[in-house]
Every structure is written in structure tokens, then in C-alpha cells.
Amino acid sequence: MALPLDAINREAAREKSIRHGHPSTLHLWWARRPLAACRAVVCASLWPDPADGNCPLIDPEIEATERAKLFDLIEELVKWENRNNPRVINAARLEIARSIAANKVADKELKDDTPLVANAPSLPEEQAKYLPKPPKEYTAHDLRFKMPSLTPEQVNHFLAHYAPPVLDPFAGGGAIPLEAMRLGCETTAVDINPVAWFILKCTLEYPQKLAGQTRLLPEFILHNDTFMAEFFKKAKGYGKAETRAALKRLHDRFKKKPKRKAKDDQISFQFQQEPDEADNELQADLAWHVPAWGQWVLDRARRELAQYYPTYADFEPIKKDEIAYEHQPMRLVPLKGDGTPDIDSFNDEFTQEYLDDKRNPRWVAKPTVAYLWARTVPCKNCRATIPLLKTRWLCKKSNNRVLLTMEPNAEKSGVTFGVQYNVPVVGGNTAQRREHDKRIGAGTMSRAGADCPCCGLKTIMTMEDIRVVGQVSELG
Incomplete structure (x- = not known):
């Protein structure tokens, strides 16, 4: 096996500094493999080496040219910005399908002129329901010789029905199965570690199953004005006036229907339920449900752990204009029922007019940024x-x-x-x-x-x- 290692190593090293959109930011996994390297290795495992004497595809006279083309494709494929580039991904999938078709013809499992849509093996119902409608008819000959009439839909159909499965029995953070799925392979990922299992569910299964679907946001997050303002702005494309109006509609709704205090075991994840089209304005996809439930976890953790992570307050003005004032020792801030610091209880002695002037000193909460500990x-x-x-x-x-x-x-x-x-x-x-x-x-x-x-x-x-x-x- 030959690979363009310099390009792969360069992109794998670069990937370590990429945060936005990278699966590693979802949850730490200690032995996570670089996605670029996994993408290259999956391709190299499924593509034939043109210089291999057993390769069923290549004429020996053009093997060097064919290998150079595959090297060029891998060098493009491993770049982070090409991870979802249809042109590059479809080219890689075509090479995989071409290799599989050639092997099946050589092993007499398929004939060159066999209609592959009409004769496609049936798939389990759970898997088949996520596939698009069958494409126009095509043959193994079309794949082997990369006929101009071949479409990405036909390549994907072939991979779904004819490609061998990719199995990773120690999947961990899921880098290898993720890249195998990206390249159109039927993939099975397994790990005995429950943390790894949960990471795999959240990165491989849920996004695939729930892509394009929306559900009503959970009721508890509707009371969070900061979250909802961000949701209306980014998810719905509302301007400032539209966002204010949407928040007002929510507040009016709560007045008519008071907030119910649900027990933790009575809260259900909306994506487990069927879509509800009754309230389109509050429908959100998985990308918004995840931070909503993250806020729920944060609120619970804060409520249970806040007493162990105290907040102190300093007596100072918000706007510091070198105004003389009497310094006071820091004070421990009491907690509200939800675990947040109750700084208002310290400032009750001041009038609203006094607090409106930011040059006037008042008690200001100072969250602890680090804790030092020792045996x-x-x-x-x-x-x-x-x-x-x-x-x-x-x-x-x-x-x-x-x-x-x-x-x-x-x-x-x-x-x-x-x-x-x-x-x-x-x-x-x-x-x-x-x-x-x-x-x-x-x-x-x-x-x-x-x-x-x-x-x-x-x-x-x-x-x-x-x-x-x-x-x-x-x-x-």
C-alpha cells in the first residue's frame, strides 16, 4: 500500500488546532484519531493499488498515472475544508464503488451488463427507510469505466446495496466509522466503554437519523430569554423588532399557561416524539435541541454544586472614572434557590437612582476563575x-x-x-x-x-x- 504521507501528516497536525465544527469539541476522547488520517486510510483500504499485480482495474502501462491520480485525490480529500465538498467526496465514493464492482465482476458475483437497480439485494427496513428513491438503471460496466452518464445517486445506491460493511469493534471517539460513513460505506461501530458508546450515538447515529427534522423546543428553555433571543435571531432570521415581538408572544403565552415545575424523570426529549406542526415558530432542529438540553444539565449541576463553588463580591463602581470611594472587604454572596448568586440582596440598601449611575460603587459579583488544591x-x-x-x-x-x-x-x-x-x-x-x-x-x-x-x-x-x-x- 502506498500513501501520500506528507500531505496526510500535514493535515492531521493542522486538524489539532481546529475547534469549530470538529467532533472533538463535543466530548473529550483520549485516543481520538485525526479525521484526515482516517479518511485516507479508509480510502486506501477500499481502493486497489494500481501497482498491485492483483489489481483487477488497471493496465500495467498506465499504473503510474493511475496511482498519481489517486494520490492527488487523497491529498484533496484529507483537507479539512473539503470534508463536505461534494465534488471531492463523490470522486472518492466513485473510486470505492469502481473497485468493488471490478472485484465482484472478477469473482463472477456480478456480470458487466447486470442491471444493478432491478437486481439490488434487499436491505433491512430500518436501514432502507433512510435511503432516497432508486436512481436510473446502471451497470457494473458503468462503474468500472466511470462512464460520463454515471451520477452520484447511482454511486451511492451501489455502495448502499453492494459494498462490504466497515466494522470498527473498538470505535472509541468514532473517527474511523465517521469517515467510513462519509465515504458512503455501511458502517458498524462498537465499544464496550459507555462514554465511547454515548459519543458514538451522538456523532454517528442521531445526526444521521434526525437530519432535516424539527421538533418543538422543550418548555423549560422557552423561559430562558437569552437562549430564545439567540434562537429567533439565528434560527429564524428575525431582526431586533421581530425578536422582541416573538419574546413578548412567549411571555403572554406564559401568563395564560403558568410554568409547571416538572420532575427530572418526567422531562422527555422531544426528538423521541413525533413532530408537532402546531407551533412552527418554536420548531427547532437537533442543533438547537442539544444546547437547550445542555442548559438543562448546567442548571441542574449549578443547583446541586453551587455551594461548593462560592462567589464573592467586591464593592466597586461599574464605570471606573478614578472616583474616590471607600474600599470594603470582599463578601461571600448568598445563593438563590436555583444556585445562582443573589447579588441583589447586597444592593437592596441602594435606591434605583443610585444604581443607575454606573459611577456609584455597589456590590459586584466576582466569579471564581480558578481553584487551587493540594493533598x-x-x-x-x-x-x-x-x-x-x-x-x-x-x-x-x-x-x-x-x-x-x-x-x-x-x-x-x-x-x-x-x-x-x-x-x-x-x-x-x-x-x-x-x-x-x-x-x-x-x-x-x-x-x-x-x-x-x-x-x-x-x-x-x-x-x-x-x-x-x-x-x-x-x-x-
Whole structure:
């Protein structure tokens, strides 16, 4: 087998930086193969090599020319922008159909002049219902010699009825079966991992079965003005005035029909039901149902987990024009019933007129952008909880030096953390500055073991002690 490896490797490397529209953004799969490479390998597995002595298609005198043509086609096929290019995809499918037809004629499974539509083997009902109407009659001879009268519909018909199936028993993220389907092959993808199974269902089965179909958006998302405004704008093509009018119609509808609080097990996925043509304005395809249900999952997760991810508020103006105001310590924001921060409860003391002026300070929620965590171990001397940190530097850039501070708490049972900003640079030369930074940023852990910040003993826990604690499941 020969392949244009340089072109394939180049496109496979380029694909790693592509995010929009790539299946990898749907869900992480650790061993996902590049789509470009899979597309090329599927073709190479189904096309005959013109230089192979067993090739039933090629005249030895033109094998070099034919191989060059196939190389050129693969180089076009592996490009990301050609993944849905009808001209390129149809050319690849024709080569696959041509190869299969030639092999079947050579093996006497088909005759050159056999009408392939009239004699097509029957397919299972579940598979046949997704196929278009049969095309005009054609023969294996038309495929083998790529007759000008041959149409893409005839090629697709041949692949659906005569092509051997492509089976991937360890499909994982589904790159190989996806590309086999793209090239017109009947494909079976299997994986024992439930995450992989779900990825395969969402990337291979649902889009194919539900393409072009619409269903009514679920009722819970109709109450989300942000989502619905985006839906009316992008899916329906409404302008600003039309979007406002559509949202008003929704609000009026809710007044007549109050929102029902459905239990989680009573919510059904509309695409499992038959289409309802009663309300065309709220009909959406699968591409809109997915983010709608994603919002449902997000709302549930926020409600259940918000208490573990607190939000704090700063007292500051929204529009900062160097106006003097009294700074106040950050405050923990209480939560609403849906898990969102209730910042309004902090600003109830201010009038609406005061809040309308963005130069006036008020409490502003500051969502946490990152969480730092560390393993912990109990000190064998004082039993305080020791965080195992190799360094306390959070940022050590020349213009942004931030250090994590750590002091014993009042009970000496653990430590209280803080953040020191604008840490000064100390030292006359680079070596002195490096040594000073190493000393003030030292954590509690080194190769020798762990120091206890509460009782002050150095290397109170050796690495062997820490290993033993971990073995008895006391490592935090």
C-alpha cells in the first residue's frame, strides 16, 4: 500500500488546532484519531493499488498515472475544508464503488451488463427507510469505466446495496466509522466503554437519523430569554423588532399557561416524539435541541454544586472614572434557590437612582476563575492538617508577583490562606533575587518530606511517612 504521507501528516497536525465544527469539541476522547488520517486510510483500504499485480482495474502501462491520480485525490480529500465538498467526496465514493464492482465482476458475483437497480439485494427496513428513491438503471460496466452518464445517486445506491460493511469493534471517539460513513460505506461501530458508546450515538447515529427534522423546543428553555433571543435571531432570521415581538408572544403565552415545575424523570426529549406542526415558530432542529438540553444539565449541576463553588463580591463602581470611594472587604454572596448568586440582596440598601449611575460603587459579583488544591497529610506531632505544597508562588512575572500566604489558624489544627500581591524584588543580582524568591516562596514539601507550619517542626513527615498515610487512606 502506498500513501501520500506528507500531505496526510500535514493535515492531521493542522486538524489539532481546529475547534469549530470538529467532533472533538463535543466530548473529550483520549485516543481520538485525526479525521484526515482516517479518511485516507479508509480510502486506501477500499481502493486497489494500481501497482498491485492483483489489481483487477488497471493496465500495467498506465499504473503510474493511475496511482498519481489517486494520490492527488487523497491529498484533496484529507483537507479539512473539503470534508463536505461534494465534488471531492463523490470522486472518492466513485473510486470505492469502481473497485468493488471490478472485484465482484472478477469473482463472477456480478456480470458487466447486470442491471444493478432491478437486481439490488434487499436491505433491512430500518436501514432502507433512510435511503432516497432508486436512481436510473446502471451497470457494473458503468462503474468500472466511470462512464460520463454515471451520477452520484447511482454511486451511492451501489455502495448502499453492494459494498462490504466497515466494522470498527473498538470505535472509541468514532473517527474511523465517521469517515467510513462519509465515504458512503455501511458502517458498524462498537465499544464496550459507555462514554465511547454515548459519543458514538451522538456523532454517528442521531445526526444521521434526525437530519432535516424539527421538533418543538422543550418548555423549560422557552423561559430562558437569552437562549430564545439567540434562537429567533439565528434560527429564524428575525431582526431586533421581530425578536422582541416573538419574546413578548412567549411571555403572554406564559401568563395564560403558568410554568409547571416538572420532575427530572418526567422531562422527555422531544426528538423521541413525533413532530408537532402546531407551533412552527418554536420548531427547532437537533442543533438547537442539544444546547437547550445542555442548559438543562448546567442548571441542574449549578443547583446541586453551587455551594461548593462560592462567589464573592467586591464593592466597586461599574464605570471606573478614578472616583474616590471607600474600599470594603470582599463578601461571600448568598445563593438563590436555583444556585445562582443573589447579588441583589447586597444592593437592596441602594435606591434605583443610585444604581443607575454606573459611577456609584455597589456590590459586584466576582466569579471564581480558578481553584487551587493540594493533598493534605496529618502532622504526626500535633495532628494538624498539612497542605503538601512545593511552592507558594501563584505568579512570578516581572510585573505581576503574587504569593500564597499561609498562617496557622487559631486552633492550630490547620492553616489559613491569603494572597500577597506586588511582592517586592529583593537582591542585588540575579542569583540573589532567585535565592530570595526560593526562600520566601518555599512550600511545605520537599524531597526529604513535609514541614508542619503549625508546630514549626522541619521534615516532621518523611516521604516514607507520607507513603504510609496514603496506604491507609488518610491522605487528604
